[in-house]
Amino acid sequence: MKYVFKNAMVLTMNNDELLESCDVLVENDQISAVGSLNNEQINNARVIDASGKLLMPGLINAHCHVPMTLLRNYADDLNLQTWLFDHIFPVEERLQGEDIYYGSLLGIMEMIASGTTCFIDMYDHMDDLARAVEESGIRAQLSRGMMNTGSGPDFSEDARLNESIDFYKKWNGAANGRITGAFAPHAIYTCSPAYIRTIVETAQKYDAPIHVHLDETLTEHEDCLKKYGKTPTKHLLDLGVFEQKTVAAHCVWITEDDARILADKKVTMAHNPSSNLKLASGIAPVPKALSMGVNVALGTDGASSNNNLNMFEEIHLAALIHKGTNRDPLLINAMESLKMATLNGATALGMDNMGVIKEGAKADVILIDMDKPHLMPIHNIVSALAYSVQASDVCLTMVDGVILYENGEFKTIDKEKVIHGIKKCYERIFQ
Numbered sequence: 001m002k003y004v005f006k007n008a009m010v011l012t013m014n015n016d017e018l019l020e021s022c023d024v025l026v027e028n029d030q031i032s033a034v035g036s037l038n039n040e041q042i043n044n045a046r047v048i049d050a051s052g053k054l055l056m057p058g059l060i061n062a063h064c065h066v067p068m069t070l071l072r073n074y075a076d077d078l079n080l081q082t083w084l085f086d087h088i089f090p091v092e093e094r095l096q097g098e099d100i101y102y103g104s105l106l107g108i109m110e111m112i113a114s115g116t117t118c119f120i121d122m123y124d125h126m127d128d129l130a131r132a133v134e135e136s137g138i139r140a141q142l143s144r145g146m147m148n149t150g151s152g153p154d155f156s157e158d159a160r161l162n163e164s165i166d167f168y169k170k171w172n173g174a175a176n177g178r179i180t181g182a183f184a185p186h187a188i189y190t191c192s193p194a195y196i197r198t199i200v201e202t203a204q205k206y207d208a209p210i211h212v213h214l215d216e217t218l219t220e221h222e223d224c225l226k227k228y229g230k231t232p233t234k235h236l237l238d239l240g241v242f243e244q245k246t247v248a249a250h251c252v253w254i255t256e257d258d259a260r261i262l263a264d265k266k267v268t269m270a271h272n273p274s275s276n277l278k279l280a281s282g283i284a285p286v287p288k289a290l291s292m293g294v295n296v297a298l299g300t301d302g303a304s305s306n307n308n309l310n311m312f313e314e315i316h317l318a319a320l321i322h323k324g325t326n327r328d329p330l331l332i333n334a335m336e337s338l339k340m341a342t343l344n345g346a347t348a349l350g351m352d353n354m355g356v357i358k359e360g361a362k363a364d365v366i367l368i369d370m371d372k373p374h375l376m377p378i379h380n381i382v383s384a385l386a387y388s389v390q391a392s393d394v395c396l397t398m399v400d401g402v403i404l405y406e407n408g409e410f411k412t413i414d415k416e417k418v419i420h421g422i423k424k425c426y427e428r429i430f431q
């Protein structure tokens with residue numbers, strides 16, 4: 001299929017370039033031209049009038065647990081340990097494949113309606129999650145979250161590890177490459193060192209990336225110092241985790257030395273401002289990490305600790321909270337925050353043809369209706385995107401050259417079926 005976005009404002013994210021009125025040609029899964037197009041290029045294309053609208057790369061959610069939409073507003077105003085161990089884990093024990101499938105589709109609907117085109121996720125019942133990704137047309141890096149059950153040292157019979165391997169073999173590169181796999185030791189407080197080492201060896205065998213929670217709370221940080229005599233980051237470094245391409249979610253309590261390790265090892269820090277604020281985990285030292293060369297991406301975390309999957313809200317918060325807590329209005333400007341949600345997310349995935357509008361890049365793009373009272377006048381588009389845009393201003397979402405959402409309509413997901421499915425799951429799990 002061939003599309004032309006005609007007369008769009010384009011924020012390319014390529015050297016901060018902003019094009020005032022421009023045509024963008026999409027052929028198959030790629031952007032094939034940016035600029036004025038001739039008749040031959042436009043021939044046989046669907047022309048989308050994008051005047052008054054802004055085209056930009058789709059947002060990349062670097063840390064999520066998408067099926068947790070089912071637990072949205074279920075357990076709030078609690079600290080992380082109580083929330084997770086007393087409320088979330090017991091319900092998750094009861095979840096079945098169907099719950100994961102519908103919970104994922106619900107989350108994906110929310111994501112594509114708010115401009116997210118790709119997400120990095122760890123959860124359980126991954127075949128059902130991957131099926132939702134495959135059918136919906138969104139892009140995702142997926143991994144089965146692993147926690148220790150056996151004591152080791154031999155984990156060859158470990159069910160979660162074996163599921164992870166089977167999942168990776170089955171789904172990595174599936175759906176025209178939209179789905180990629182990873183290995184996910186959940187966190188240092190749920191995985192023993194021997195278990196993490198085994199997971200690393202497995203990831204090495206498949207040359208696969210790693211997704212892990214890291215240094216999320218002060219409790220995690222202090223317990224690690226007591227138990228292992230080092231910080232959580234140093235602990236994962238010594239276990240060899242960072243030899244694989246790694247996305248580490250949170251990193252709230254990292255030290256300056258830790259940030260140096262993350263920069264040296266090219267580990268992506270997935271910053272989750274809403275989740276960290278809601279669980280009162282703290283505020284990650286993002287300005288410091290960025291200044292030391294750490295790749296910082298943005299994520300929502302699951303919908304039960306956020307309680308939505310709205311990346312524009314994360315962009316907004318990321319651009320505000322570091323200013324406020326450091327009493328420095330120059331920290332994390334609008335463009336830096338947008339980069340975290342686009343380019344840096346692509347870097348986290350090792351995809352230099354994503355998170356940017358340029359010839360040859362993946363056609364993962366969104367269109368934003370700028371013709372709204374809360375966006376006028378448009379003095380500065382970058383500021384408008386970070387500080388004024390609402391997720392509901394997204395009017396079109398395209399992934400891999402396929403339109404998934406346009407003017408309030410889901411093109412690949414049957415909304416009524418998902419709502420019906422969610423109601424059934426909700427009744428079975430909670431009533």
Ligand code: NI
Pocket residue numbers: 063064065213249301302
């Ligand atoms: Ni998480």
